Every structure is written in C-alpha cells, then in structure tokens.
Amino acid sequence: MSALPSSPAADVTTTAPVAMAESKTETVASLPAATNAKSTSPNTPKTTEAQAPDFLIMYDGDVAMGVDDGKIAETIDRIIDVSESVGGHLAGRKDLGVSIRVPSAHFREALAKIAALGEVLHESVTAEDVSEEYHDAEVRLANLKATRQRLQEFLAKSGSMSDMLALEHELERVSMDVDRIEGRMRFLREHVAYSTLNVALVARPRSQPVVAGGKITATPRVMRLHADWLDDLGVPKLIGSN
Amino acid sequence: MFGKVGLVIACISLVACGPGSHLSAPDGFAHVDGEYDDRVASATGVVIGTRAVANDPRANLDFWTQAIDLRLRARGYEPTEQPQDIKSDSGIPGRSLHYVFFDGTRKNRYFVDIYATHRRILLVEAAGDVADFDGNLPKVVSTMRSAHLS
Numbered sequence: 001m002s003a004l005p006s007s008p009a010a011d012v013t014t015t016a017p018v019a020m021a022e023s024k025t026e027t028v029a030s031l032p033a034a035t036n037a038k039s040t041s042p043n044t045p046k047t048t049e050a051q052a053p054d055f056l057i058m059y060d061g062d063v064a065m066g067v068d069d070g071k072i073a074e075t076i077d078r079i080i081d082v083s084e085s086v087g088g089h090l091a092g093r094k095d096l097g098v099s100i101r102v103p104s105a106h107f108r109e110a111l112a113k114i115a116a117l118g119e120v121l122h123e124s125v126t127a128e129d130v131s132e133e134y135h136d137a138e139v140r141l142a143n144l145k146a147t148r149q150r151l152q153e154f155l156a157k158s159g160s161m162s163d164m165l166a167l168e169h170e171l172e173r174v175s176m177d178v179d180r181i182e183g184r185m186r187f188l189r190e191h192v193a194y195s196t197l198n199v200a201l202v203a204r205p206r207s208q209p210v211v212a213g214g215k216i217t218a219t220p221r222v223m224r225l226h227a228d229w230l231d232d233l234g235v236p237k238l239i240g241s242n
Numbered sequence: 243m244f245g246k247v248g249l250v251i252a253c254i255s256l257v258a259c260g261p262g263s264h265l266s267a268p269d270g271f272a273h274v275d276g277e278y279d280d281r282v283a284s285a286t287g288v289v290i291g292t293r294a295v296a297n298d299p300r301a302n303l304d305f306w307t308q309a310i311d312l313r314l315r316a317r318g319y320e321p322t323e324q325p326q327d328i329k330s331d332s333g334i335p336g337r338s339l340h341y342v343f344f345d346g347t348r349k350n351r352y353f354v355d356i357y358a359t360h361r362r363i364l365l366v367e368a369a370g371d372v373a374d375f376d377g378n379l380p381k382v383v384s385t386m387r388s389a390h391l392s
Contacts, residue, residue, distance in 0.1 A: 066346075203346050204318070204346070225309060226299070227295070227309075229293070229365070230309060233310060233314065233354060233365070234319070234367075234369075235343050239289050239350075239370070
C-alpha cells in the first residue's frame with residue numbers, strides 16, 4: 001500500500017472535475033480548474049486560486065483478490081454495491097472480474113471497502129498527469145473556433161461560387177477538428193473525475209473439515225508454533241520457487 | 243594449539259549441523275534452483291524438493307505429522323489416504339502424507355515425507371498436476387526416499 005498515492009482525492013480537486021463531468025460544460029471559459037489542491041483532508045479538499053496549478057490526474061486501479069470458492073458472483077455483486085454507495089457505477093462485468101468507475105474523491109474509500117471483501121493478492125494504482133494535454137487542447141480549440149468564426153464571416157461576404165465551395169470545405173474540416181478536440185477534452189475530464197477500478201477474483205479453496213470416525217467435526221484449533229517453515233509447505237512454493 | 247583445535251571443532255560442528263539435505267535426480271528430472279536444500283523437476287512440472295529445518299520446538303514424529311497435517315488441511319489440502327509409516331533409503335523412519343490441492347486453476351497432487359531426528363526435521367515435498375504426477379509416481383516415490391541429510 002505504500003506505493004499507493006496518498007489519495008487521488010488529496011491530489012486532485014475532486015469536487016471541481018466531478019461537477020464538470022456532470023454539467024458537461026464545454027466552453028473554454030467555464031472549464032473549472034481540476035487542480036492539485038494539496039488538501040490535507042481527502043474528503044474536504046480546499047481549492048483556492050493561489051493553490052490551483054491546474055493539475056489533471058487520471059487514476060486507475062487493478063486489484064486481484066482471493067475469495068471463498070462459490071462466492072465469486074456474490075462478491076462481484078457486493079463490489080458493484082460498493083461502487084454505487086460512493087456514487088460510482090458498473091463499467092463492465094465478466095465471470096471472474098468486474099470493472100467499476102468511482103468518483104475520484106472516493107477512490108481510496110472504494111478500494112478499502114473492496115479489499116475488505118476478500119484477500120487482496122495484488123494491488124496496483126496508476127496515475128497519469130494529463131494536464132499538459134488538456135491545456136494544449138484548450139489552446140488549439142480556442143484557435144480553431146476563432147478560425148471557424150473568421151471562415152464564417154468570409155463565407156457571408158464571398159461572391160463567387162468557387163470561393164464559397166472552398167470556404168465551406170475548409171469550414172467543414174475545421175468544424176471536425178473542433179468536434180474531435182472537444183470529444184478528447186470531454187474524455188479527459190470524465191476520466192479525471194471518475195477513476196477506474198478493475199477487480200479480478202480468484203476462487204480460494206475451502207478448508208477441509210477433519211473427519212473423525214465418519215463424523216465431520218469442527219475445524220480443530222491449530223497451535224501457533226515458532227516454526228515459519230510450516231507456512232512455506234505446499235504446492236505454490238514448491239513449484240513456483242526460484 | 244588450542245586455536246587450531248578450536249577451528250577444527252568449529253569446522254566439524256558446521257559440517258555436522260549445517261543445513262543440508264540432498265536428493266538423487268531420476269531420469270527425466272533435473273536439479274533446479276530454489277529456496278530448498280535440493281530440488282529436482284521434470285519438464286512437465288513435477289517437482290520434488292527437500293530441506294532440513296531445526297527440530298524446534300523439539301518434538302517427535304507424531305507431533306510434527308499432526309502439526310503439518312492440520313496446517314495443510316486448513317489451507318484446503320484434501321487428504322487422499324491415511325499417513326503411511328516409511329523409511330528412507332538411509333534408514334531413517336518417517337511418515338508420508340498424501341493430498342490433492344486445487345489452486346484455482348489446476349488440480350495438484352502433493353506428497354510430503356517427514357523425518358524427525360533429534361536435532362533436525364527432514365522435509366521432502368513433491369507436487370505436480372495429478373496426471374503428470376501419477377505418470378511419474380514410481381520415480382517420485384523413489385526420489386523422495388533417496389533424501390538424506392548431509
């Protein structure tokens with residue numbers, strides 16, 4: 001867990017991107033600054049103008065978990081419940097795994113709740129800073145929109161058919177670029193606002209009951225011994241040892 | 243004079259008490275590295291490993307047989323037969339425990355032989371996919387019995 005970022009919520013101004021994604025605001029002027037607020041409290045980020053260096057960070061998490069044999073489907077349902085309890089949603093489901101999207105503000109909370117549902121075998125979290133890409137896109141979008149505005153003005157004033165055709169062709173190309181960049185910016189905003197968590201589940205064999213005289217008895221108490229090698233016995237170590 | 247004697251005694255003690263156990267690799271098996279005193283494996287992943295550990299807390303074969311059996315069962319190992327009394331090729335009496343274990347993807351057969359001496363416990367483990375293991379059963383058993391302390 002030490003490799004885990006302190007918290008996406010602590011590093012990213014979570015309230016801003018969430019609100020941004022929900023409102024689908026697309027005008028450059030109204031884009032909120034999704035920032036590294038350096039908040040000390042993950043749940044109460046305090047963003048101020050002075051603190052806002054405009055960092056946009058996308059978080060993704062991968063977790064492999066062992067659960068009791070026969071409880072995989074139930075565990076997947078509970079993982080989906082966790083995502084919904086923090087305002088997230090299901091992104092995909094397979095027989096042995098599930099992908100959910102959760103608000104970045106609740107990424108760590110969701111991770112902890114999911115970890116409590118089984119035995120965590122592997123966990124990794126990746127973070128990608130997309131601030132530069134986003135702000136480059138903002139500038140290109142502003143330029144393209146200005147170009148489109150000028151083309152529309154030329155088109156209104158043009159007299160010849162050939163000029164009109166050329167201007168319309170150029171206008172169409174610029175408009176496509178505007179749509180493409182706006183789409184990419186929308187994708188980035190949504191992925192900063194919502195983190196993706198992929199959870200893979202592995203069936204863990206049940207403990208074998210002790211059979212005495214034909215009757216199944218309770219699992220016997222196992223004396224704790226200072227003999228670490230007892231825990232190393234078995235197939236995984238023997239076959240996987242290098 | 244006493245320094246040389248002390249050195250000789252220390253060397254003898256190291257040889258006598260140092261960790262170490264060995265196996266004879268049968269045809270079709272090769273010695274492979276690992277966190278064992280000695281380990282041999284077939285190309286199909288049937289693996290036999292041996293190691294000697296301190297008999298601490300000092301206890302007899304019955305104690306260690308039960309301790310090992312309880313832990314393996316608690317981790318999902320399913321016994322396939324009663325523990326068998328055995329004797330190694332070098333004449334040490336021991337016990338052999340046999341299990342199957344499903345690791346989530348494969349059904350494995352797993353044997354562990356236990357020998358308890360006054361100061362050390364010799365553990366010899368063997369594992370592999372059930373079909374491959376059973377196909378090599380005579381070799382596996384003879385290799386396990388070949389284990390000896392150095």
